Amino acid sequence: MDHLKLNVSLLRQRVPNLTSAAKSVGLRPATVSNLCTGKIPVGRAEVRTIAALASLAKCSLDELILRGERVDMIETGIKPLDLFAPLAKGGTVGLVARPGMGQLVLLSELFHHFKQEGYLTIILKPEGEYPGLQELLDDAERIVYSIEEAYSIVADTSASREIVFAADREHVLTGKIYDLQERFQVEGLTQVTTFLVDLKGAVVDEDLPYGPLETLWYFDADLAARQMFPAVNPLYSTSSVLEGVHLEQNHLSTQQRGQKLLRRYRELRSLVQVRGMEAIPASETEVYERGERLEAYLTQPFFVAEAYTGLPGERVPLQDMLQDVQAILNGSMDHRTVRDLTWIGTIK
Helix, strand or coil: CCCEEECHHHHHHHCCCHHHHHHHCCCCHHHHHHHHHCCCCHHHCCHHHHHHHHHHHCCCHHHHEEECCCCCEECCCCHHHHHHCCEECCCEEEEECCCCCCHHHHHHHHHHHHHHCCCEEEEECCCCCCCCHHHHHHCCCEEECCHHHHHHHHHCCCCCCCEEEEEECHHHHCCHHHHHHHHHHHCCCCCEEEEEECCCCHHHHCCCCCCCCCEEEEECHHHHHCCCCCCECCCCCEEHHHCHHHCCHHHHHHHHHHHHHHHHHHHHHHHHHHHCHHHCCHHHHHHHHHHHHHHHHCCCCCHHHHHHHCCCCCCCCHHHHHHHHHHHHCCCCCCCCHHHHCCCCCCC
16 A cells, blocks of 8 residues: 555646635645645545545546655755655645745755756746845746746756746745646646745645645744754655655665654753753653754755855765764764754764
8 A cells, every 4th residue: 555645736736725625525634735745645544535535626536546656856965855855856845934944045055956957947936025035046047927938938948857946825826836737747747846935924824835745844943043954844844755665765764763853852852941951861861962963963054055154065965864864863973062963064
């Protein structure tokens, strides 16, 4: 059953306002979101839930459930993304953040990297002005001002060239993004990976702000307040790539162990903040300190922010990152200070 996954693109086309639709038939939007990103495997979902989704999409179960379709990841070189919520190639990723959490800086860093790797980078310019928006526009190869213009550029691009495309949620609310993605699919333009952002920050208060997604990056207010960037929440961010069938076992087990450690660390940190280290039992001190080291290691200096941080940008290859995380989890880094592991690339 592990090879089953939802046909997210079909759901996106047929049920654009999935939050309301899910609630109307008694489904929890969070459950639907977790099914779409793979956090809940389709094989473990209730039959009632899958049947209700098929009914909403007006399709058969065979159309809704895909068998054996591989989901590839795009390696970003950004540690918390590649570890906890890998970018699904050709899918749609939604960024959930309030203003000031660094989502535009993260996107700028990604576009900076993608351009160097030969991707065509396209941004559908949002209306209005926002801090950090100009830096993002500077890192795009093409800036477009309408859905039609975006479609024309993609249609005229060689199928062998990968494309990343970013748009603001205003185009999700009108349904135009779904129409565009349907045209891409109908015409076989499958090399487009789409990024959706909400520059107003309203998405934080909604269950399914972008509809079904292959990848979700949820930003964390506490990390942002402590300047622990990229402030991507390791517990809430997720991806369909994390389904066991799509991920190398070493990566999957490291991701699961890292998430378990950080979940417990966050619980302990709440106690420590109020009552100090003496509030946690001695047996948990090791867990707390390793969690602190892992959280520090997941910070990363960006190339696009060098002028602000004074630190040279770093990209971290996936296998190097997994090796470093395993070293922290296994206690090999217990002699290193938190400061030693903050704002670095790989562990030297």
